[in-house]
Amino acid sequence: MGPKAVQKRVAELREQVSHHNYRYHVLDDPEVSDAEYDRLFDELERLEDEHPQLVTPDSPTQRVGAAPSDRFRKVEHLTPMGSLEKVTSDETLAKWADDVRKRLDSDEPVAYVTEPKIDGSAVSLVYEDGILARGATRGDGERGEDVTPNLRTIDAIPLRMRSPDAEAPPAVLEVRGEVYFPLSAFNRLNERLAGEGKKTAPNPRNAGAGSLRQLDPRITAERELSIWAYGVGRADGLELETQWEILEWLRERGFRTNPHARLHESLESVARECEEWERRRIDLDYEIDGIVIKVASLDQQRRLGALHGRPRWARAFKWAPMTAQTKLLKIHVRVGRTGALNPWARLEPVEVGGVTVSQATLHNEEDLNRKDIRQGDTVIVQRAGDVIPQVVGPVLPHAKGAKPFRMPKRCPLCGAEIVKPEGEVMHRCPNSACPSRGLESLINWVMAAADIEGVGEQFVRRLWDLGLLRSIPDLYRLTKEQLAELEGYGDISAQNAVDAIEASKRIPFSRVLFGLNIPDVGWVTAQNLARHFGSVDALLAARQEDVEEVEGIGPDRAESIATWFADEKNRALVEDLRGLGIRLELDETDRPVEGPLTGRSYVITGTLERWSREEAKAALEAKGAKVTDSVSKKTSGLVVGESPGSKLEKARRAGVEIIDEPAFEKLVS
Ligand code: IVH
Numbered sequence: 001m002g003p004k005a006v007q008k009r010v011a012e013l014r015e016q017v018s019h020h021n022y023r024y025h026v027l028d029d030p031e032v033s034d035a036e037y038d039r040l041f042d043e044l045e046r047l048e049d050e051h052p053q054l055v056t057p058d059s060p061t062q063r064v065g066a067a068p069s070d071r072f073r074k075v076e077h078l079t080p081m082g083s084l085e086k087v088t089s090d091e092t093l094a095k096w097a098d099d100v101r102k103r104l105d106s107d108e109p110v111a112y113v114t115e116p117k118i119d120g121s122a123v124s125l126v127y128e129d130g131i132l133a134r135g136a137t138r139g140d141g142e143r144g145e146d147v148t149p150n151l152r153t154i155d156a157i158p159l160r161m162r163s164p165d166a167e168a169p170p171a172v173l174e175v176r177g178e179v180y181f182p183l184s185a186f187n188r189l190n191e192r193l194a195g196e197g198k199k200t201a202p203n204p205r206n207a208g209a210g211s212l213r214q215l216d217p218r219i220t221a222e223r224e225l226s227i228w229a230y231g232v233g234r235a236d237g238l239e240l241e242t243q244w245e246i247l248e249w250l251r252e253r254g255f256r257t258n259p260h261a262r263l264h265e266s267l268e269s270v271a272r273e274c275e276e277w278e279r280r281r282i283d284l285d286y287e288i289d290g291i292v293i294k295v296a297s298l299d300q301q302r303r304l305g306a307l308h309g310r311p312r313w314a315r316a317f318k319w320a321p322m323t324a325q326t327k328l329l330k331i332h333v334r335v336g337r338t339g340a341l342n343p344w345a346r347l348e349p350v351e352v353g354g355v356t357v358s359q360a361t362l363h364n365e366e367d368l369n370r371k372d373i374r375q376g377d378t379v380i381v382q383r384a385g386d387v388i389p390q391v392v393g394p395v396l397p398h399a400k401g402a403k404p405f406r407m408p409k410r411c412p413l414c415g416a417e418i419v420k421p422e423g424e425v426m427h428r429c430p431n432s433a434c435p436s437r438g439l440e441s442l443i444n445w446v447m448a449a450a451d452i453e454g455v456g457e458q459f460v461r462r463l464w465d466l467g468l469l470r471s472i473p474d475l476y477r478l479t480k481e482q483l484a485e486l487e488g489y490g491d492i493s494a495q496n497a498v499d500a501i502e503a504s505k506r507i508p509f510s511r512v513l514f515g516l517n518i519p520d521v522g523w524v525t526a527q528n529l530a531r532h533f534g535s536v537d538a539l540l541a542a543r544q545e546d547v548e549e550v551e552g553i554g555p556d557r558a559e560s561i562a563t564w565f566a567d568e569k570n571r572a573l574v575e576d577l578r579g580l581g582i583r584l585e586l587d588e589t590d591r592p593v594e595g596p597l598t599g600r601s602y603v604i605t606g607t608l609e610r611w612s613r614e615e616a617k618a619a620l621e622a623k624g625a626k627v628t629d630s631v632s633k634k635t636s637g638l639v640v641g642e643s644p645g646s647k648l649e650k651a652r653r654a655g656v657e658i659i660d661e662p663a664f665e666k667l668v669s
Contacts, residue, residue: 006047010054013044017060018160018254025156025226026256033655058131058160063153068216072145077124078174078234081138082309084117084292084316090271093293096315097267100295103304103312111296113243114273115261116281116288117316118228120180121209123151130161130169137212141309150212153221154179158254174233175255181208182285184645185224194370202393204287229255230292242296263296274317283607283642290318323382324357325395326350331362331375331405335413337440338519341427343368343405345379345391352383360389364425365407374402411436432569438471439464441517445472449515450504455497462486472515473576475501505582508589509536512582516573518564520557524617524629527590528552529561536574536584539565551601552628595624597667603631605648606641608661619668631656639664 001009020037024030030037041060048055055062087093100110122138135151136144151157161169181189181204189207190200201207211223229250232238240246244263251257260277264270274291281288295301295313304312327348334342343362350357360381362368373379373391376399380392410417411429413436420427429437442460446452463469468482478501483494514526521529532550533539542565547558564570578584602625604616611619616639617627631638631650637659638651651658659667 086316112264117290118178119287119289120178125175127173149217150220162254176231177229228258285643324352335436339428357389445515476580598624600636601626604639606644608641
């Protein structure tokens with residue numbers, strides 16, 4: 001290539017790499033696979049290596065350029081970065097809206113923009129003639145710290161603004177936004193730190209702020225931070241009329257703006273939005289601590305002005321805190337239906353987000369010790385939506401004399417020696433006849449697998465305590481007379497229960513498999529096993545290699561499944577069920593449907609807005625598709641909802657088609 005041709009190719013590649021960056025980070029709609037992107041990037045890097053005179057600071061290859069420094073320079077913001085006054089209820093929200101209306105002309109309509117209030121670090125990005133010249137933290141609002149080299153490492157921050165229709169960029173533009181640590185990346189960081197035996201980061205907010213203030217930008221680059229841009233400070237020559245237009249303008253110029261921003265014509269709609277996000281916030285891949293409400297019109301904003309750096313035209317709607325502090329009274333251990341030992345905490349009752357909490361899960365020994373939670377400590381408890389409350393961590397110092405937690409050496413119920421299989425985090429009671437397992441598996445059988453009407457957890461616990469139930473077959477041997485003797489049961493209700501139990505013998509084979517509590521066999525695997533083997537006899541005869549052939553099952557799971565079916569006690573259980581007339585073969589209720597998607601297989605990840613996991617799976621299967629748990633080269637498509645996690649990355653790397661909710665709906669319609 002001659003010098004002219006090289007120059008042209010470098011310009012072309014920069015254009016393409018920036019374009020694909022924009023598709024990926026801002027529009028969340030990549031056009032090319034990661035491999036294709038890497039190819040373009042590598043070619044650019046190679047040409048720049050060979051022709052260093054062509055390197056410019058805004059080239060996408062120059063994100064991690066600067067050498068570590070020993071401190072940050074203070075810089076003055078071009079316009080001060082204010083803060084937000086908060087409202088905490090519909091009443092205080094309405095009071096603010098009244099005040100806004102009073103200050104404006106009486107009959108003027110007021111529209112609002114709402115945006116999630118990201119719990120990260122506010123930054124200011126100054127672009128000169130479209131090139132990122134400087135980036136700073138908020139600091140005290142007047143002066144912040146110059147963290148430009150670190151901000152440059154964030155892929156979602158453009159080094160050069162886009163110029164739609166070749167427009168000239170503003171001479172000076174200050175973009176405001178919130179840098180944050182995506183929860184998926186934060187969890188990856190903590191897993192890595194824990195793996196290296198290092199102290200884990202307590203929360204994404206501090207970890208994000210800390211990453212921004214690293215003296216070595218290479219460390220910031222490893223942290224996978226991101227940004228949501230939400231406004232402009234100084235903006236020479238920019239003529240826009242509303243906050244909504246600002247967001248659109250920013251997005252078109254290459255900045256990542258939050259897709260959950262909304263424009264509202266009425267305050268009722270604003271209030272509904274705030275209420276809705278209190279529930280939905282847990283679906284996001286970042287933490288939000290409220291909703292920011294802004295008067296939409298920039299003219300109205302100017303007329304309303306600010307008081308002590310707090311704009312009168314905006315408020316932060318904050319929910320009741322979802323965390324609280326309380327005393328951890330005792331650490332207990334529960335044995336689950338598959339034998340896994342789950343530590344849990346009995347707490348001094350405390351109100352968290354409007355609900356009284358007296359227990360919380362502690363996951364497993366590793367997690368407990370990583371967080372260094374000890375019996376007697378004052379702890380921070382967090383509730384996230386409908387999910388079981390969690391203990392986030394201790395409030396140091398520890399309670400006097402408190403010792404780190406150790407799992408019991410023997411099962412608290414049957415006394416069997418506890419095992420911890422290599423590479424697993426859970427401790428297990430290996431005794432498949434352990435009473436606790438029996439109880440939990442019975443509950444799982446009546447509630448989830450067989451889903452027997454009128455027979456639930458209370459029923460099982462009661463009969464368990466009376467010694468009438470010890471296993472799934474026992475359930476099918478219960479008589480009307482036995483039940484009628486129980487308090488609260490008459491002849492009719494006893495008969496109904498017995499009938500419902502009898503009818504549950506005809507549940508599909510895949511449900512039976514799910515209900516047997518084979519380790520690591522959930523819904524999807526149970527169905528794949530049922531379809532692959534067709535009958536319990538085929539499974540009883542299967543070796544590990546045979547099980548490995550099932551869609552989505554790797555060697556480890558295949559081994560534990562084959563081992564389960566080889567165990568004498570489990571084989572006896574199967575024979576007992578057979579004798580009782582329980583369905584142990586595939587029939588039409590389980591057989592996949594033939595349809596337009598026959599032969600294709602999909603994986604679902606994240607939370608869809610309008611479909612539960614089960615519904616989405618059923619819709620795909622109704623078209624003949626298979627649904628599996630893990631992404632592989634054989635996967636035809638990954639259906640992606642909110643907060644997708646690592647499967648999305650894996651799919652992108654494998655070049656698997658990414659299907660968002662609208663595309664999914666088209667697929668199954
Ligand atoms: S607008 C005058 N919009 O909240 C300040 N702020 O207390 C106008 N924040 O320091 C700020 N998300 O760090 C705005 N969508 C959003 C925001 C947001 C998070 C933070 C920001 C600011 C603090 C205000």
